[in-house]
Amino acid sequence: MAEAHQAVGFQFTVRPDGVDLKLSQEVIRNIYLSGVTAWKKKAILFKNGVLAGVYPASPSSWLIVVIAMMSSLYIRVDPSLGMIEAIGDNLPYRRSLSVQTQAVLSAILFATVLWLFLIYLLRYSLKALLSYHGWIFESHGRMSTSTKVWLSLVKMFSGRRPLLYSFQASLPRLPVPSVDDTIRRYLDSVRPLLDSEQYNQMATLANDFKDSIASQLQRYLVIKSWWASNYVSDWWEEYIYLRSRSPIMVNSNFYVMDLLYLTPTHRQAARAGNVVHAMLQYRRKLERGEHAPLRALGTVPMCSTQMERMFNTTRIPGVETDVVQHLHDRKHLVVYHKGRFFQLWLYTGGRHLSPSELEMQFQRILSDNSDPQPGEVKLAALTAGQRVPWARARMKHFSQGVNRVSLDAIESAAFFLALDDQPQGYDPTKTNSLDSYAKSLLHGKCYDRWFDKSFNLISYPNGKMGINVEHSWADAPIVGHMWEYVLATDCFQLGYTEEGHCKGDANKALPHPTRLQWQLPKECQDMIEASYQIAKHIADDVDFHGYLFKEFGKGLIKKCRTSPDAFIQLALQLAQFRDQGGFCLTYESSMTRMFRDGRTETVRSCTSEAVAFVRAMEDTRATKAQRLALFRKAAEKHQHMYRLAMTGSGIDRHLFCLYIMSKYLGVDSPFLKKVLSEPWKLSTSQTPQQQLNLVDINKFPQYVGAGGGFGPVADDGYGVSYIIVGENLITFHISSKFSSPDTNSDRFGQNIREAMLDIQALFRPENEKMVANGDYVHLENGKKHL
Structure with missing residues (x-):
């Protein structure tokens, strides 16, 4: 050892x-x-x-204020209006101090208090400015004078060279929408999905709720919003993630892929060495808070709280609820290879291991031919199965002895690395290469990922990489930020030799990675096998399809003067209708990180306007001009809904918190129960690109990421993740279940392609001209209206 x-x-x-x-x-x-x-x-x-x-001030500004106060003593001007003299009269031990010393100390104390007051004044002024969100509702490229003035004030109060957490104290709290607004928006969102009788029943339930317990629940929720930094996030983490007792593999965890077209080296150990070293560099900057905060428009800051638990974090199973355990300053990594667990120290002599040293250590593991211990091969399947059996097995078999020591090593590791033995990645010569790659990242063999870790780094023998992420501690953009940094650092800073090895020399005297020891009795091995069988059943049921849409991308969509996200969401609605013959409740994830501790909100993409557009697309009597007019109306509605969600006026998080509050108070609401039980048959999410400055895609077109995806949310529905890469590529990750006779991921991918092309065909000069002139016919209930 x-x-x-x-x-x-x-x-x-x-x-x-x-x-x-x-x-x-x-x-x-x-x-x-x-x-x-x-x-x-x-x-x-x-x-x-x-x-x-002290941000947005600086320590040097304290010295300036002190010097200014001291200078006032010599020119006999008292800017404190007598307060400096009053402080001097109340100094302890003042009689033992000279008059000049009393004056100096009084001036320094007053200057310090004044400096702190100015800091808090700046912070609250900035918080007041950041509470304004009118700018987000303005048309793209048409910034009003008031917004320009507001933006200038934000820049002025934001200070210079902020660190990662500099803006945290200035971020506003997530506001609680009014019950009336939320219910009105909710009823509007379900109107296209219900017939008249169903809608009237839902409206009756909503009105009964509003007239009975809504005001009481809202009162308590408002009080919570005053007290807590965010009235949603703690309950969201606990009740949506940690209290769930079903397997987190596929159902909760998500994945992120490597570069799509390029593999910097085909040496597995070398690629892992560079990537792990880049992650250690990222972690060091993260611990010190040295990353630049993410800012919308380059000015409006986003919350960085979720980033704190990226490394050294594990979801610990419990019988009733799990907990997220975050540790500090752990200096090792746990590696899984061919059924064996290895512990690898990441530091030597007070520094990180170099990429070449990490490559050497990983190669030692790859060359190790020792046999797994009894039960060790499928041990990680415990994290893939039901949470309660895993919690009980952990308490009974991993609470003492070598099992406790080895489990502590895994749960306290910086992250978990799996060295796989089967190559993966996108291969244009193979039809289903992206599908196989996605399934490998999402669930693997069900026992070669430690699904409880904050993230698993997965390395393949052909040099490809990927990540599997536990969802409770953070959302996809947080991991995406790290992964963008890592890939850019790997390719453009660290690099490889001509032979594909990591650059630099390695210290051959480094101790070898050590095997973790296990003593797993027959009873424990039976529990491992039971968890594996459950996980395998889930994994075998995942129908995945990865699809590269290359016909056009963001560049052409923007020329059509519409939002790329709205364009894709309407294409998904059209594809859903063609695939299923009807509409369904649709989930699109948006972020609320403009608020303190913000996470996500739901955009209900299936609107009445979207339904009208889709029906027009399928109506042979509708002209292209009519369809285009309906498209623009639906896209505008979608953008408005997205902006409401981002600015704290969404529907679902408010209703969720009202429901949790009703459970705490022991009151029953048929309306809230009905809302929270509605299935999301189409669940969608966009993977954002956040650090476009890291890689110039125009100069390096091969250095594009493939994005990531997640498992199906509903048994008879689809999960769709997409990433808009550069100007000419959109990658779709589509999931469903083989056990559903109504879904087929490959078929849905083809429907998405056709929908995208059909919508793009609407944007022809002659169609645009007819819409501009108002020369179109409005379709309603199959009747024509001039």
């Missing part, structure tokens, strides 16, 4: 004439460097903590 290897550096022998003490200079040097690094890290953390704590 590593600690045993280091122990030989200290030896002593008792002799008749005394003690012969021998110290290894290398060990002493490593101890010294580790100490220096630790103190250097503490100093940097303290410095950055101070910088973030």
